[in-house]
Amino acid sequence: MVYQTSVVRDEYISYVRLEKNYSANTVLEYENDVNEFLAFLQIEGITDLNEVTYPEARLYVTGLYDKGLARATISRKISSIRSFFKFANSRYSINDSAFRLLHHPKKEERLPAFFYEKELEQLFNSFEGDDKKSLRDYALLELLYATGIRVSELTSIRMQDIDDYLGIVLVMGKGRKERYVPFGSFAQTALDAYREKSRPLLMKQKEHDRLFVNLRGDPLTDRGVRHILTMMMERAALHTKIYPHMIRHSFATHLLAGGADMRTVQELLGHSHLSSTQVYTHITKEHLRNTYMNTHPRA
Template identity: 40%
Template sequence: MFPIDNLIQDYLHYLTVERGLSANTVVSYQNDLTQFVKFLQKNDVNSFTVVERSDITNYLAEETAQKKANSSIIRSVTSLRRFFLYLSQEKVITNNPMTLIDTPKQQEHLPEVLSRQEVEQLLKTPNVSQPLGLRDRAILELMYATGLRVSEVINLHLADLHLTMGLIQTIGKGQKERLVPIGDTAAQWINSYLERSRPKLLKEKRSSFLFLNFHGNQLTRQGVWKNLKQQVRKAGITKNITPHTLRHSFATHILENGADLRIVQELLGHADISTTQIYTHLSKRRLSSIYEKTHPRA
């Protein structure tokens, strides 16, 4: 085992137990640090105490030469910055090599959003006469109605539903709990799934999870992705759609209908409103597009 692996494991434990970060986020940090350790190994550096600024810059230069995405390099810098700050706070190192490392500028990238017509096309795609189709319709309706992340959807339990009050309880990033309103339409589809589909999927098993797969077990992220790809293709939508696209579409559409940005922040569970502000750019882009198509002098 590479000697500094123990420090990484201690750090990952700290992120999980003390910071309360999600499993996916912790894995992301682990992957970034593992790649950095491989680079150190290759250059005969066997301790974090001797890592210098030049080691960091050489690593980032190699990442760039390998044509890694700008977002991946930014994430690597963030991971290394937080890790070395942890080592400094724990007195493992005396000099932090990340102190003078600048974070690369994020390239402006607006996420893909479905039009309202495309959302309607997608929602009507699943065959609701079948148990799996009814489940998929309930999932799509829920994601568009609430803006929940796919990880939040698959981790919903029956006890998290408060449909008579029009609310769903969920735990988002950083283990932060929030209540999200759900509209009547999505609530009706969930009730239909609970009555007509879930018992058939559950068979003789017992489970507290809301959404189940064909074998009566908890539905996975991969399962949602795979099913969505099929539904998008069937709906004839050519955009690059992921489960997060429904979250983007939810936020953009309610902003276009006059929702306050702070309300959208609360609904999405964003810790920082700057994360939510990207949706104002999406709304402006859509308004510009409508103007260009409709104004005779555009």
């Protein structure tokens, strides 16, 4: 069957976007991974996907290691390209054995970073004033910690997704899977103040239904949230480097340390597999051990 590599690529990207219904960020990652691999083939003088064999696949992955990429990133790239070849095989009967034979690198045993409760308390206590920006930032932080949602999920929340009566928020997760997540009184109070006193001023005649907005009245982006969190850390004089998932990790760790069961935490986080949630048990065990070693007189 006659095909053009660029056509196969474009059809594959449409497939993961429309049929697999992946998020915009995931589609972009897949597209970049495939484009990088096709650029590698061009350098190697390979113009036919059927000519890609196991040695070429190994050579490409070796190059990724040489660049110093994390194992998780390399594993994702292998998955992206393997999926691309699987699609090409089903659509154009292109040989997909090269990446089927390739093993994923072993995952690095690295525990997720999280905040201790006293650090978060210091972060919350750093807020002063009731100006429109402070009210927004405080509500954003309260909701992130109260729900453990991802930043991409936070920025996609609409005004109508908040149920004040039940104290829950409708979240659009990975793979466009919806779930309801509860939040407590602290987040409720912060959201009330933000929606009543801050958001109307920030909107500046703009018309959209996104809950969190930037200083121009446009929907807040993932990058905007990261910037806000960095500014929070500087104001609180916390020297830990922050990234948005740390609050999500803290949410899960504190729940498990407080006695929450694994299945509930899995549901709240929106994890498809329990194994994704189980990593947090290692954190809580390590925390228990450190507490014991630091406090027991004969430890």
